[in-house]
Structure formats: structure tokens, C-alpha cells
Amino acid sequence: MKAYLGIDVGSVSTNIVVQDEAGAILAGLYLRTRGRPVETLQAGLKETAEKLPTGIQICGVGTTGSGRYLAGVIVGADVIKNEITAHAVAASHFISDVQTVLEIGGQDSKIIIIRDGIVVDFAMNTVCAAGTGSFLDQQASRLGIPITEFGDLALQSKHPVRIAGRCTVFAESDMIHKQQMGHSLKDIVNGLCEALVRNYLNNVGKGKEILPPVVFQGGVAANAGIKAAFERALGMEVLVPPHHNIMGAIGAALLAKEEINHSQKASRFKGFSITKLTYRTSSFECNGCPNNCEIAEIYEEDRVIGRWGARCPKWDIVQEELH
Amino acid sequence: MRKVTFPHVGESYRTFKMLLNDLGNEVILPPRPSRRTLNLGVQHVPEFACLPLKILMGTYLETLERGANVIVTSGGVGPCRAGLYAEVHKKVLHDMGYQVEMIVFEPPRLHPINFIRNVHKLNPARLSIKAIIECIKRAWRKLQALDNVEKATHVIRPKEIRQGDTSRTYKKVLEWIDSAYTMDEIVEAEKAALEELHNIPQDPERMILKVGIVGEIYVLLEPASNLEIEEMLGNMGVEVERSMFLTGWTRDNTWKETVQGMTVKEAAEPYLPELIGGHGRDSIGNTVLYAKRNFDGVIQLAPFTCIPEIVARTILTSVSKDYNIPVLTFFLDEQTGKAGMATRLEAFVDLMKRKKTKIKQNKLLPASSF
Numbered sequence: 001m002k003a004y005l006g007i008d009v010g011s012v013s014t015n016i017v018v019q020d021e022a023g024a025i026l027a028g029l030y031l032r033t034r035g036r037p038v039e040t041l042q043a044g045l046k047e048t049a050e051k052l053p054t055g056i057q058i059c060g061v062g063t064t065g066s067g068r069y070l071a072g073v074i075v076g077a078d079v080i081k082n083e084i085t086a087h088a089v090a091a092s093h094f095i096s097d098v099q100t101v102l103e104i105g106g107q108d109s110k111i112i113i114i115r116d117g118i119v120v121d122f123a124m125n126t127v128c129a130a131g132t133g134s135f136l137d138q139q140a141s142r143l144g145i146p147i148t149e150f151g152d153l154a155l156q157s158k159h160p161v162r163i164a165g166r167c168t169v170f171a172e173s174d175m176i177h178k179q180q181m182g183h184s185l186k187d188i189v190n191g192l193c194e195a196l197v198r199n200y201l202n203n204v205g206k207g208k209e210i211l212p213p214v215v216f217q218g219g220v221a222a223n224a225g226i227k228a229a230f231e232r233a234l235g236m237e238v239l240v241p242p243h244h245n246i247m248g249a250i251g252a253a254l255l256a257k258e259e260i261n262h263s264q265k266a267s268r269f270k271g272f273s274i275t276k277l278t279y280r281t282s283s284f285e286c287n288g289c290p291n292n293c294e295i296a297e298i299y300e301e302d303r304v305i306g307r308w309g310a311r312c313p314k315w316d317i318v319q320e321e322l323h
Numbered sequence: 324m325r326k327v328t329f330p331h332v333g334e335s336y337r338t339f340k341m342l343l344n345d346l347g348n349e350v351i352l353p354p355r356p357s358r359r360t361l362n363l364g365v366q367h368v369p370e371f372a373c374l375p376l377k378i379l380m381g382t383y384l385e386t387l388e389r390g391a392n393v394i395v396t397s398g399g400v401g402p403c404r405a406g407l408y409a410e411v412h413k414k415v416l417h418d419m420g421y422q423v424e425m426i427v428f429e430p431p432r433l434h435p436i437n438f439i440r441n442v443h444k445l446n447p448a449r450l451s452i453k454a455i456i457e458c459i460k461r462a463w464r465k466l467q468a469l470d471n472v473e474k475a476t477h478v479i480r481p482k483e484i485r486q487g488d489t490s491r492t493y494k495k496v497l498e499w500i501d502s503a504y505t506m507d508e509i510v511e512a513e514k515a516a517l518e519e520l521h522n523i524p525q526d527p528e529r530m531i532l533k534v535g536i537v538g539e540i541y542v543l544l545e546p547a548s549n550l551e552i553e554e555m556l557g558n559m560g561v562e563v564e565r566s567m568f569l570t571g572w573t574r575d576n577t578w579k580e581t582v583q584g585m586t587v588k589e590a591a592e593p594y595l596p597e598l599i600g601g602h603g604r605d606s607i608g609n610t611v612l613y614a615k616r617n618f619d620g621v622i623q624l625a626p627f628t629c630i631p632e633i634v635a636r637t638i639l640t641s642v643s644k645d646y647n648i649p650v651l652t653f654f655l656d657e658q659t660g661k662a663g664m665a666t667r668l669e670a671f672v673d674l675m676k677r678k679k680t681k682i683k684q685n686k687l688l689p690a691s692s693f
């Protein structure tokens with residue numbers, strides 16, 4: 001059976017999806033990247049290969065996320081796409097008339113405005129990570145609540161306390177202050193959900209026309225408290241798709257399918273056997289000019305397969321040789 | 324011995340070096356802003372100030388290290404704090420113990436005496452007024468040549484067949500213009516440079532997107548401060564047209580306002596009828612003009628915390644809606660990682676491509692029909 005592989009290497013999680021021609025998910029994995037993208041990717045691919053039913057042929061591979069180029073050279077990707085396009089494609093796949101996509105991941109958050117099936121506007125958080133998954137994680141562990149229970153706890157609250165959501169550092173001091181004043185944990189947690197939503201809408205969603213259907217995806221969409229806060233703030237229903245935390249990978253797989261159908265070429269996928277190869281990354285500073293670019297390299301066994309970070313094409317030769 | 328230096332703004336240093344040398348000054352060239360420049364700059368100026376203040380501070384410190392003791396820079400009128408930066412730099416440098424002389428040029432149209440005095444200070448060769456005018460004319464022509472060659476790279480880079488050809492050729496031909504001295508040599512070098520660029524193998528069939536670039540002047544003119552966004556866009560198949568070049572800006576502020584300058588004001592009128600400092604009004608006016616010319620999108624570049632551009636950004640939301648043209652804003656600060664910008668640019672290019680394909684199928688109206 002023909003299938004497509006989608007990989008999303010993000011700051012916090014690495015997601016892998018295998019989809020058949022019709023779009024059904026044959027395997028879906030959500031792993032923590034833990035700052036080791038290469039190791040995580042190899043482990044994830046190994047696990048995926050074991051999970052897959054026999055007779056599956058990978059006909060195309062797509063990568064996305066901040067580690068998309070790294071993942072792309074390791075697996076041999078047919079398409080390497082930014083996460084905004086990937087998320088938009090995946091959202092449209094599940095809810096075909098979607099007009100707004102809210103996505104909150106580990107360290108970034110974005111809003112995508114779709115009209116008649118095409119992306120017409122988008123925004124991503126820029127200089128601040130307030131209101132993303134990492135902060136929620138941090139606060140959950142500070143309060144000693146498992147992140148998985150965070151949302152349900154918020155739902156029990158009737159009177160959320162007001163917490164400053166502008167900056168996570170001040171949000172934390174505000175929370176501590178409210179705690180010491182004796183507010184209940186569930187009201188504080190709910191207040192935090194509201195603060196994050198407020199910050200997201202003022203910062204990322206500023207000036208955007210949010211029309212239904214609204215799809216909420218990314219790791220944070222698992223949090224029912226945030227979803228409810230969004231619904232209260234927007235005054236409309238917010239849909240969380242079934243595979244909300246691996247939507248980027250699904251988008252990458254869909255884009256790979258599109259690319260292969262369009263180009264009619266054989267996939268560049270190197271096969272699941274790459275999980276047995278050794279990969280090594282290193283970096284050095286180029287002293288060719290005053291830019292002093294920091295160049296990162298990745299080796300497959302003893303061969304350089306990719307280099308990044310140069311501001312000029314001096315170190316790009318390797319890429320050309322590969323193609 | 325007086326050694327003169329000035330801010331690094333793109334390739335313009337080639338012109339200023341020639342002009343200052345002609346007037347009999349020894350020149351210390353400012354280096355291209357690097358990580359070291361920024362590190363030096365942020366140490367000595369307020370953290371909440373904008374990127375141009377920090378980069379210029381770093382540049383001055385680097386040139387002072389090399390023996391410079393006279394800094395030539397521009398002042399400014401209107402409500403943008405950058406107009407005060409020359410004074411701030413002077414105070415900081417004096418506090419640090421540098422005995423540096425600061426020569427600040429205000430717009431000559433409004434401050435003619437300041438201009439004459441400053442020129443006199445920078446004329447140790449004691450050239451006659453006639454000779455000075457001749458030198459300025461030649462320098463002006465060189466600045467035009469540099470701008471024209473840069474504009475050509477913006478058109479050619481997205482079509483180049485082998486990636487990197489344009490950037491390599493550009494580097495080479497800049498040296499030709501640099502070494503040209505007489506008026507005839509400058510004209511000839513410009514001609515040869517443009518020919519050399521046009522000879523780069525290009526793909527005429529490629530689908531090219533046109534993007535206008537608006538925003539604050541320094542981050543627009545100094546590629547080292549905007550992560551070389553124009554080159555990145557060129558490599559993604561985008562032809563950029565920048566709304567500001569040093570020649571255009573100087574003309575607007577020196578002799579008289581140009582027709583282009585007036586049109587920008589008029590175009591911005593319905594959204595912002597007055598000057599709010601910096602280039603906020605220009606950003607709005609130029610976006611309207613790009614939309615009317617059927618551009619595929621507009622990118623606004625602004626230093627983080629720049630008030631005029633923050634105001635413009637908020638208004639650009641309405642312009643974008645009224646004219647159905649996508650606008651993407653980047654606030655630039657101390658980040659040197661290109662990945663974040665590349666992701667946003669890739670997504671923006673995808674968005675524009677899909678929209679353009681749709682227009683071709685006659686489903687969506689082009690921006691100019693509004």
C-alpha cells in the first residue's frame with residue numbers, strides 16, 4: 001500500500017506521521033525533542049517502522065518545523081516546508097471550510113487566516129514567547145500539577161483571578177502574589193488560561209479578522225482550559241481536531257503527497273534503515289569575512305550531508321553535490 | 324592629525340570616502356556592522372533605544388579604535404528620537420573619555436548655515452566653492468551609480484539560474500565603481516557594471532513575485548541590520564523594490580521635495596494626514612502605491628520599539644484590507660539568527676504564490692482594482 005511520511009521537528013516536540021493515499025493515519029507519534037533532534041528523530045523513525053503494518057511503501061516524505069532542514073537531509077525529504085503552510089494544509093484537510101487557525105506550540109504561537117481555501121494572512125509571535133507551551137509546562141511543574149490535568153482543573157473554576165499575561169516573568173510574580181492572598185489553585189490556573197488567551201489575541205492575533213470555523217491546534221490545544229478561554233473571549237465555538245498535536249506532521253505528509261503527484265518522481269526517501277546509521281553534528285566559525293558566520297554541519301557516518309548558518313554560498317557546495 | 328569617519332550605510336561609504344578625501348581629509352572607513360559591532364554598541368547605550376543607535380555606537384567605537392577622531396553624521400528634524408542620536412553618541416563618547424569631534428549635518432533645505440559651516444570644517448584642503456561643488460557633483464553621481472547597480476541586482480537575483488551568481492557579480496562590480504574617480508570613469512564603470520549583471524544567465528520563464536519594502540531608513544539601507552532580507556527574498560524568487568535609497572532621501576531633504584515624495588504623502592493622506600516622525604507616513608504611502616501598481620505583497624522593516632513604525636503597522640492593517648495586499652512586518656533587534664525570519668518569509672512567499680495563481684485563474688481580483 002502507498003503511504004506518505006510527514007515529520008515535524010519542533011523546539012519541544014518531534015512528530016512523525018504515516019498517512020495512506022486517502023489520508024487515514026497509519027501511525028502517529030508525539031515525542032519530546034529534549035534538545036536532541038537527531039537522536040529523537042532516529043528513535044521516532046524506528047518506533048514508526050515497528051508500528052507500521054507490513055506491505056507499506058513510503059512514496060513521499062515531507063518535513064516541517066524549525067528542524068525541517070536538518071530532518072530533511074537525514075531522511076531524504078521530497079518537500080521541506082515552513083510550519084505555517086503545513087499547519088494550514090492540515091487544518092483544511094480536516095475542516096475544509098476553516099477560516100481561522102490558532103496554533104500554539106512549545107515556543108511559538110501563530111494565527112493563520114484562510115479564505116476560500118488559501119492562506120491570506122498569518123502572524124507569528126516575534127520577540128516574546130509569553131503564552132506558549134513551555135511557559136504552561138513550567139508553571140504546571142511549579143504548582144506540582146501534571147500538565148495533562150492542568151486544563152481540567154481550570155474548567156472547575158467559576159471565578160478566574162486576573163493575572164497579567166503580558167510577560168511570563170511578571171505573570172509568574174502575579175500568580176505567586178495571588179496564591180499568597182489565598183485564592184484557590186483552580187481559580188489561579190483558570191486565570192492563567194485567560195491571561196494567555198488575552199496575550200495571544202492582543203499580540204499574535206492583533207488586527208486579524210477571526211471568523212468561524214476556528215480550529216485550535218498544536219500541543220497546547222490539549223488543554224481544555226485554554227480552549228474554553230478562547231471560546232469565551234471570541235464568543236464562538238473553537239474546534240480541536242482529533243490529531244491536534246501532530247497537525248504539522250500531517251501537513252508535511254499531505255504536502256509530500258501533493259509534491260509527488262505533481263512531479264511524478266520517485267521519492268528521495270532513504271528508507272527506515274537510516275535509524276541504524278550514526279549522525280554527528282558539529283559547528284565552527286568561518287573567518288572568511290567580518291561576518292564570522294557560525295556554521296553547523298551534520299555528518300552521516302563520515303560524510304557531510306548538510307551545512308547551515310552561512311550568510312554567503314561559500315559552504316553550500318555540499319548541498320549542490322547531493323542533488 | 325584629524326581622521327574622519329562616518330556611519331556605515333550599505334555601500335554608500337565608497338562615495339563618502341572619495342568626497343572626504345577630495346576635500347583633503349584622512350578617512351577611517353567604518354567596517355561592515357558585525358556581531359562585534361552590536362556587542363560593543365549595546366554595552367554603552369540605553370537598552371530600550373532602537374537598533375540604529377546601538378549599531379552606530381558600535382561602529383563609532385570600532386572606528387575610534389582605529390584612530391578616528393572626527394565623526395560626520397546626520398541630524399534630523401521631526402518627532403523621531405533618531406534626530407537626537409548624534410548628540411547622544413557625542414555625550415556617551417565624551418563620557419567614555421574619547422576626545423571626538425562630531426560634525427552633524429541637518430537638512431540643508433532648512434538649515435543652510437549649518438551646512439556651510441560643516442562643509443568648511445571638512446575642507447582642510449581649502450578648495451574653492453566651485454571646486455567643492457564639482458566634488459559633490461561627482462560624489463553624487465557615484466552614489467547614483469551604486470544605487471542603480473543595487474537596484475539591478477534586485478531584478479536579476481530572483482531570475483538567476485545558478486544561485487549566488489548575482490551576489491558574486493555584484494561584489495565584483497562594486498569594486499569597479501569604487502575605483503572610478505573622474506565623472507567619465509564613474510559613468511563608464513556604472514555602464515560596465517550593469518552590463519556585467521545583465522549578462523548573468525537568467526530564467527525568463529520563472530514565476531516572479533514582486534514585493535515592496537517599506538520602513539525605517541537605517542534598517543532599510545543597511546543589509547547587515549536586516550539579516551540581508553533582500554538577498555534572502557531574491558533567492559526565493561522574489562523581486563524586491565525598496566521604497567528608499569540614499570539618493571532619493573537626500574534629494575527630498577536637500578534641494579526640494581521630489582514628485583515621488585509628494586505622491587507618497589498624498590497616498591498616505593486618507594490614512595495619516597500628518598508627519599508622525601521617522602518614516603511612518605512613508606511606510607503607509609508607499610504601501611498604497613505598491614498596491615496600486617499590483618505588487619504581490621509589502622514587507623515593513625522596523626527597529627524594535629520604533630514608535631513611528633508601530634503606528635504605521637497598526638494603520639497598515641486597514642491598508643492591507645482596503646487594497647487586498649498582504650503585508651508582513653518585521654521588528655528587528657539584536658537577534659542574529661536567520662531561521663525565524665526565513666520561516667516567515669517562506670510562508671509569505673507561499674501565500675503570495677497561491678494568491679497569484681488564483682488571480683491568474685480569474686477568481687480573485689488584483690489589488691489595483693480596488
